[in-house]
Amino acid sequence: MTNIEVFTGPYRTGKSVKLLERLLDYLETNRPGEALLVVPSQRYRKLITERMLALVKKRQADGAAEHRDFPGVFGLKILSFYKLLEEILRKLGVSFRLMPERVRPVLLQQILLSMKAEGTLKAIDPIVEFNGTSQQIIELIDEFERAALSPADVISRLENNVDSTSKYMELARIYERYWQELERLGYVDQRIVSFKLREKLTSEKDLELNLGFLAVDGFDRFNPLQLQAVHLLAPYCKKVEVLFDYLRPDDDPNNDYLWKDDSFKDLENILAGNLLIHSSVHPAAPVDAPDIPVLKPKRRRQGEGDNALQLSLFAMADSLFIKAPGDAPTSAGRPQRTYTVEKFRAMDRYFEMDFIASRIKQRLVSDGVEPSDMLVVIRDLKQYRTSVRSAFEGAGIPHYLDESIELLSLPLAQWYQQLLSLSIDEYPRAATIKFLRSPFTRLEAFGLTREDVELLDKKSANDFAVVSGRDQWEDCARLIGAGGAGTKGCFWLSSNSNIAEAYCNPA
Numbered sequence: 100m101t102n103i104e105v106f107t108g109p110y111r112t113g114k115s116v117k118l119l120e121r122l123l124d125y126l127e128t129n130r131p132g133e134a135l136l137v138v139p140s141q142r143y144r145k146l147i148t149e150r151m152l153a154l155v156k157k158r159q160a161d162g163a164a165e166h167r168d169f170p171g172v173f174g175l176k177i178l179s180f181y182k183l184l185e186e187i188l189r190k191l192g193v194s195f196r197l198m199p200e201r202v203r204p205v206l207l208q209q210i211l212l213s214m215k216a217e218g219t220l221k222a223i224d225p226i227v228e229f230n231g232t233s234q235q236i237i238e239l240i241d242e243f244e245r246a247a248l249s250p251a252d253v254i255s256r257l258e259n260n261v262d263s264t265s266k267y268m269e270l271a272r273i274y275e276r277y278w279q280e281l282e283r284l285g286y287v288d289q290r291i292v293s294f295k296l297r298e299k300l301t302s303e304k305d306l307e308l309n310l311g312f313l314a315v316d317g318f319d320r321f322n323p324l325q326l327q328a329v330h331l332l333a334p335y336c337k338k339v340e341v342l343f344d345y346l347r348p349d350d351d352p353n354n355d356y357l358w359k360d361d362s363f364k365d366l367e368n369i370l371a372g373n374l375l376i377h378s379s380v381h382p383a384a385p386v387d388a389p390d391i392p393v394l395k396p397k398r399r400r401q402g403e404g405d406n407a408l409q410l411s412l413f414a415m416a417d418s419l420f421i422k423a424p425g426d427a428p429t430s431a432g433r434p435q436r437t438y439t440v441e442k443f444r445a446m447d448r449y450f451e452m453d454f455i456a457s458r459i460k461q462r463l464v465s466d467g468v469e470p471s472d473m474l475v476v477i478r479d480l481k482q483y484r485t486s487v488r489s490a491f492e493g494a495g496i497p498h499y500l501d502e503s504i505e506l507l508s509l510p511l512a513q514w515y516q517q518l519l520s521l522s523i524d525e526y527p528r529a530a531t532i533k534f535l536r537s538p539f540t541r542l543e544a545f546g547l548t549r550e551d552v553e554l555l556d557k558k559s560a561n562d563f564a565v566v567s568g569r570d571q572w573e574d575c576a577r578l579i580g581a582g583g584a585g586t587k588g589c590f591w592l593s594s595n596s597n598i599a600e601a602y603c604n605p606a
Contacts, residue, residue, distance in 0.1 A: 103329065103339045103370050107346070108379030109355075115316055115341045120150050125312045125338065126174055131313035136177045143317040144177050151175075164293065174311070180325055181289045185334070187294050190305060195295065198286040206242075206284075208233040210276050226485075235485040240274050242447045244290035246323040250275035264510035266489065267449065293324050300331045306333040316342040320362040326369040333373060341366075347378070361444060406422075448483055453492035460494050470497050514539040527567040533554045554579060 106114050126132050138144045153171055158381050177188065188195065198206070211227045214220045226232050243253055253271045253563045281287060287295065300306070313336045315329065321343075332337045345363050346356045367374065445451035455475060462468045480502050491498045505510050517534045524530065534540060535552045542548060547555075555576070560564035563575045 101333045101336050101339055102373050103333050103341065104375045105341045105343060105366065106368070106377045106378060107343050109346060110344050112379055114344075114379070115147070116150065118314055118316055118340060118342055119147070119154055121171070121340070122175065122312060123151075124316060126172060129311070129337075130173070132174050133309070134175045135310055135313050135427065137173065137180050137182060137183050137313070137315045138177060138317045139179070139319075140317075141179075144179070147316065148177060168502055180328075181292060184292045184296050184328060187308070187310070188292055188299065191296075191308065193295060194298060195292065196286045197292070198281060198284075198288050200289070203288060204233045204237050205603075206280065207237055210273065210280055211236075212274065214273065218270070219267060222269050232485070235482075236270065238467070238482060239270060239447055239449065240277060243274055243292065244288075246296075246325050247293075247323040247327050249294060250278050251456055266493075270449070282551060290324060293328050297331060307336070310336045312336065312338045312340075314338075314342075316339045318343070320359065321366055323365055323369060326366055330370050337597060350378075364492070391504075400453060448486040449489060452483065452486040453493075455524040457494060459496060463496070469522060471568050481563040511539060525567045526569060526572055528565045531572070 106118070108114055122134050122136065126134055136147065138147055151172065175254075185197070185262060211220070211233060215227045217222055220227060223232070245248075248256075250271065255427075256270070256291065257265075257268050257271055278291070281291065299446065306479075308334060311331070313332060343359075343361050343363070343366065344356070347363075348354075348357070348360070351357070356426065367376075443454060445454055459473055461473075463470060475487075477487070480487075480500060484500065487500065489497070509517060514534075514537055515539070517530065521531060521534060532552070532555070534556070535542065535545075535547065542552065558579050559572075559575050563571070563578070564573050565571045
């Protein structure tokens with residue numbers, strides 16, 4: 100079986116250039132050969148292509164004996180991870196249609212409405228039709244798929260831990276229905292391609308598949324779905340190399356690579372058996388910061404220095420007047436606070452926020468901490484909004500989401516915009532009727548009632564064919580008796596200087 104060689108080391112130590120040299124050597128000695136370089140993004144693809152071309156030109160310019168007949172690069176493909184899997188699956192004779200990403204939330208919304216009509220949704224039934232619900236669940240489905248968990252995997256895990264009527268099981272059933280609907284339509288999404296490839300490679304032996312040299316470079320992290328694919332493709336390759344910017348804790352005094360520990364553990368576990376790790380250790384010098392509080396993380400090695408993330412946590416704690424537990428030690432006669440940072444891992448955002456909510460609840464109940472003294476910092480509130488509300492409302496924790504709001508997202512601001520736009524746009528019929536029906540509009544300021552507005556809507560559309568323009572509206576209003584022309588009954592914007600007082604309903 101082909102070994103999977105993993106090259107680790109700090110950033111910017113020449114790993115990528117050495118990989119490209121090995122790729123060129125392979126292609127030069129294996130003509131015609133095939134090599135696949137997997138990269139995380141189009142931007143990185145462009146960068147690595149430029150580096151490759153520079154190396155080719157250098158070889159041709161040097162004119163060394165071993166490279167004298169080197170014509171260039173033939174047989175190398177630089178692909179994103181999922182493009183690679185799509186190409187291999189088609190090469191194996193498996194046809195499929197890829198569901199466009201923009202269509203997936205629409206499909207899921209139809210699934211949710213169907214399940215709501217069937218009465219199978221309980222926990223999320225009230226928010227099924229809210230804007231953003233389907234997109235949030237799509238993101239949850241993506242997390243399941245990246246974790247290499249099929250609907251059956253998720254459901255089997257939940258059956259042993261949660262009640263069958265819980266919201267988690269409900270979300271798992273939605274995930275199951277999503278896969279079933281894709282299969283019924285004859286489509287797959289981008290990540291299901293990897294599941295289909297896994298099924299093909301594990302169910303059939305002696306496949307005619309020769310991938311040559313498979314290399315992976317540029318990824319900050321790997322998810323289990325990607326690692327499983329590399330593991331299954333390795334037997335069909337002559338060489339497999341994976342580059343990963345990483346240092347083990349003992350070689351990382353500044354904890355610069357602490358955030359990659361879990362990804363590296365996944366790599367070791369999933370690729371175990373035929374894994375060779377080559378570590379290039381050039382650790383950075385410890386940060387000398389004697390006046391900075393010392394971080395003491397749980398279940399983590401105590402480092403000699405503090406990285407930028409730790410310093411940010413300390414600065415935040417100090418700015419919020421957070422008191423650390425225990426006696427404050429001193430260093431050079433100055434008080435030195437200590438903090439405890441606990442790390443945990445969750446299957447998805449909902450489990451993550453549930454865990455946080457449970458810890459906060461414990462502090463509120465057991466330690467007597469006030470809710471106003473607790474702060475949860477989230478990297479992207481847009482992605483976490485639904486899970487935060489679900490977890491905190493379920494735990495009965497009063498909370499406030501501190502997020503910026505666009506002015507025009509406020510109903511009153513939208514009303515002002517409508518009012519000011521009417522005159523500019525020559526009072527288009529639909530916009531004018533919408534403005535008059537707004538609860539913010541004081542109809543008495545125009546000499547109108549709700550009945551007048553409904554009559555005006557009907558007559559202007561059916562009898563007078565009003566499109567826009569002051570003259571058309573004046574004729575319509577005069578003829579149906581909803582207000583005389585030139586009187587206060589006219590509903591277009593006058594020169595009144597106090598718009599809010601004249602036309603806005605404060606209620």
